[in-house]
Amino acid sequence: MTTDRRYQLIAKQIIGLIESxxxxxxxxxxxxxxxxxxxxxSRVTIREAEIALEAQGYIVIKTGSGVYVQARPAPDIIFSADVNAFELTTSRAVIESEAAALAALNITPSALEALEATVRVMARNGDDAEEADEEFHTIIAQNTGSPIIEHFVRTLWRIRNEAPQVAHVYGNVCKGGFEDRVEEHMVVLEAIRNRDPNAARNAMREHFRRLFEAMLVAEEKEALAELRKKTLEHRDRFKLSTQHSAA
Incomplete structure (x- = not known):
C-alpha cells in the first residue's frame, strides 16, 4: 500500500472514531x-492524516497545544443558502469530472472492484440502486488522491440528498431513464478501468450534461402540470360563478 493511500485510510479511521x-x-x-x-x-502517517482532516474541517491543529476535534455544522446550517438543483449540478459537473480524471490515475484494484459492484447493483434497479449511485461517485472521490476533493464531493451529495428543493428536482428526474443512467456510469467505469483520465473526465461531463437536460425536461413537465391545474381551477370557479348568476 502506498504512503498516500495509507494516510487517507487512517484519516477515515479517525473520522470514524470522531463520529462514533x-x-x-x-x-x-x-x-x-x-x-x-x-x-x-508511523507518526508521519498520523501527521499526514491530521493535515488532511484539518483541511476537511474535522480538527484544528494548535501548535504547542495539541489537536482538537471541531464541531461540525448541522445540515440546516449548511443548506441555509438558497441552493437550486441546477446550480448544484453545474458544480458537481466541474468537480466530479476532474475527480473521475484523477481516479483514473490513482484508483486501487480493490476500489475498482467496489466501483464495478456499484454498477451491477444499479443495473438491477432495486431499492438499493440510488444508494449504489451515491457510492459510485463517492468511491471515485475517495480515489482522487485528494481529501479536499473527497470532502467537496461528499458535501455536494449531502446537499443533493437533504436540501428540499434540490432533492425534489432530483427525485423527479430519478423516477425514469434509469437504464440510460446506468449506461452513463458504465462508460465512466470503463474509462477509469482503462486508466484514461481524459476519457473519464469526458464521460463524467456527458453524464452531467444528460442529467441537466433531464432536469430541464422534468421541470418543464412539472410547470405545465401546475399550469393545467390552475387553469382547471379557474374554469371551475368561472362555471360556479356563472351558475350562481343564472340562478
Missing amino acids: GEFPAGSRLPGERELAERLGV
Whole structure:
C-alpha cells in the first residue's frame, strides 16, 4: 500500500472514531505516538492524516497545544443558502469530472472492484440502486488522491440528498431513464478501468450534461402540470360563478 493511500485510510479511521463519539467536539485527540501505536502506522502517517482532516474541517491543529476535534455544522446550517438543483449540478459537473480524471490515475484494484459492484447493483434497479449511485461517485472521490476533493464531493451529495428543493428536482428526474443512467456510469467505469483520465473526465461531463437536460425536461413537465391545474381551477370557479348568476 502506498504512503498516500495509507494516510487517507487512517484519516477515515479517525473520522470514524470522531463520529462514533469516542472523540467528541472540543476534545483533544491523543498524541501522534499514541495514535500511531493504536492504528499500527508511523507518526508521519498520523501527521499526514491530521493535515488532511484539518483541511476537511474535522480538527484544528494548535501548535504547542495539541489537536482538537471541531464541531461540525448541522445540515440546516449548511443548506441555509438558497441552493437550486441546477446550480448544484453545474458544480458537481466541474468537480466530479476532474475527480473521475484523477481516479483514473490513482484508483486501487480493490476500489475498482467496489466501483464495478456499484454498477451491477444499479443495473438491477432495486431499492438499493440510488444508494449504489451515491457510492459510485463517492468511491471515485475517495480515489482522487485528494481529501479536499473527497470532502467537496461528499458535501455536494449531502446537499443533493437533504436540501428540499434540490432533492425534489432530483427525485423527479430519478423516477425514469434509469437504464440510460446506468449506461452513463458504465462508460465512466470503463474509462477509469482503462486508466484514461481524459476519457473519464469526458464521460463524467456527458453524464452531467444528460442529467441537466433531464432536469430541464422534468421541470418543464412539472410547470405545465401546475399550469393545467390552475387553469382547471379557474374554469371551475368561472362555471360556479356563472351558475350562481343564472340562478
